[in-house]
Amino acid sequence: MTARSDRTRLIAGATRRGAGRRPVSPPVERASTLLNDDPAAMRDETAGPVYGIEDLTAARELRAAVAGLEGAVDAWLVPSGLAAVTVPLLALLRPGDEVLATDALYGPSRRFLNRWLAPRGVSTRFHRAEASIDGILAAVTDRTRVLLIESPASLTFELADVPALAAACRARGVMTVMDNTWAAGLAFRPLAHGVDVSVQALTKYAGGHSDLLMGSIAVADAAAGRQIAGTIEDLGWRVSPDDAWLALRGLRTLPLRYAEQARSALQVAGWLRGRPEVAEVLYPALPGAPAHALWRRDYGGAASLFGVVMKGGDEAAAHALMSALELFGLGYSWGGFESLITHETGQLALRERPPRLAGELLRLHVGLEDPADLIADLEVGLAAWNAALSPG
Template identity: 85%
Template sequence: MSDRSDRTRLIASATRRGAARRPVSPPVERASTLLNDRPGDIRDETAGAVYGIEDLSAARQLRAALADLEGAADAWLVPSGLAAVTVPLTALLRPGDEVLATDALYGPSRRFLNRHLKARGMATAFHAPDASVEDILAAMTGRTRLLLIESPASLTFELVDVPALAAACRERGVLTVMDNTWAAGLAFRPLAHGVDVSVQAVTKYVGGHSDLLMGSIAAADPAIARQIAETIEDLGWRVSPDDAWLALRGIRTLPLRYAEQARSALAVAEWLQTRPEVAQVLYPALPDATGHDLWRRDYTGAASILGLAMNGGSEASAHALMSALELFGLGYSWGGFESLITHETGQLAFRRAPPQLVGELLRLHVGLEDPADLIADLERGLAAWTAAIR
């Protein structure tokens, strides 16, 4: 990694010299069969991809950009953010092993642990989302092979001390895999803090436009990298050239979008803290938030997604709030240019120890709209919330 900033490096890789006249972005190559001039060239991997299932130009350039961003030996692309989590677990775990994860884990990742891995002889244990390093280590057993880190955690955004955990796990021979979608490989670099594998949903911030599904996996250790690469090869999981091209376009503007949306999210979060309808704003960048000290120490930025623990209410009042909004889309995902809202109280029931919130839980994603307009929209929503309760 050079001394240049992220925003410079992600663009400079497109404008580098040394080739013939070319477009800024590579052409989209839609191909299954790749032709050769001589019979002996058909299996020559030094000439590039042999068959269309291998990564073509856009995917290779995207992988290189992600590897540079993550400080990795290599990065791989898979068809979804969930696959970015499940591939390393498939590659690194064997029957009899145990995974330790936060109780606030992303729902589909939890489902994979409890359904797919359990059926194949691998166990899962869960620790409290805001557990100390000592408590997390105490939860490990002789079978613990891998710590699955999600920090901040889903929906309630608790943080753990990742550098300390990574160091302690390395001493114990326990592997670490971190879902780093929240930081987008930008505001926090797991590999630089000792984590073995960093994954993220490219669907979110890298894509940036809510028009593709993709995940990335990055590793620094050659042995771990080889296991991941072989697993992807064996499963036959690749991404389409069109999606790779879209994600490559998105990564060029990632630092600017991430920073701008974080500024807007903080403004919205600070305003929401003044509202009597809101009991707590769950956002690590707020000075009084749980885990703020860890965020301030380790992170260089913040995502634009936050939780709202409301004062009382019900599903009906939550839906009334959401229905009154004009600028917030009703739908899942985040990291795109548009603001979104979802009602998340029901998902807390999947945890072994659900948090004791005083009311309903909403999740906001703050997009690139003017934050003043978003605040005005939320004011309408809160008025509808109050009317529904009365």
């Protein structure tokens, strides 16, 4: 049998035969106590979960689907995308160890490194977001145990040469953990490129409807998996059966939504790059972008999330642009069916080496609306931007 595509495999898991008459989607089991017929069977894990804190049917099917998507030996679910980042770090690091991460790291991940791990004896070094492979490896010390990769980087979308980094780290005995939310396990598969642990926020594209919070952790090696599984068990972090069911439902249509939103994003990003108010569009999938060649080499698609650097401006002008929009929601997160916009200039100050941009930084997520309508909406927003900057 020839290899099946992602869109086929994610649906085929629901229609497999051999289990008798059943619904397409698994039942939602809300349970803390699970009853037994035999006292001797109460702790028999071969018969399934023994208590509700363990994954029930929907969560187990979701784990299997994520593991298949990631090419993993196993995958786990945690209550948020942030937890998907923090759990592997808790599992793999000990006092005296060091983490190396990009200076462009997602803000809450950076906060965890500085506010939680640092007081407990795990230090962090941040490399320049645009550093070369040699520059990143030069920051590795004899205490470095984990390289935390976020590619593309948060807000400014720098792309890393992940296969080369993973190989170099493996040769040095450094483990790699990659936040792969932008690629959603579809456009790029970290484990197939040598990364040890791939994490993503299922909150985003997998859920797809902005109505749940969840993260996934997938591993290529069973030994690392045992450490992560034990940490999850000890912390007592699980997801609700209702959320697992929603995420599994979203996962079935993920490839179609992801590809369609990327097509629209490329159209909107290309239009914005031609506007006189815009200095730069930060989107690796856009031809001519700094990392476009690397994206074409390694990625099979793109998220519909990108940055827009304006020509000058200030916070008031950025807010005027955003307030004039009707189709772009003002809210955080992304990956859902709706378009969103945020103003991100202030977050850049958290970095050790803030980038020098030509003006205010906006982040756009393109949803499933008609891109022509989104462009018309942005025209209105840019008119408000110009009016806010006009003298008098």
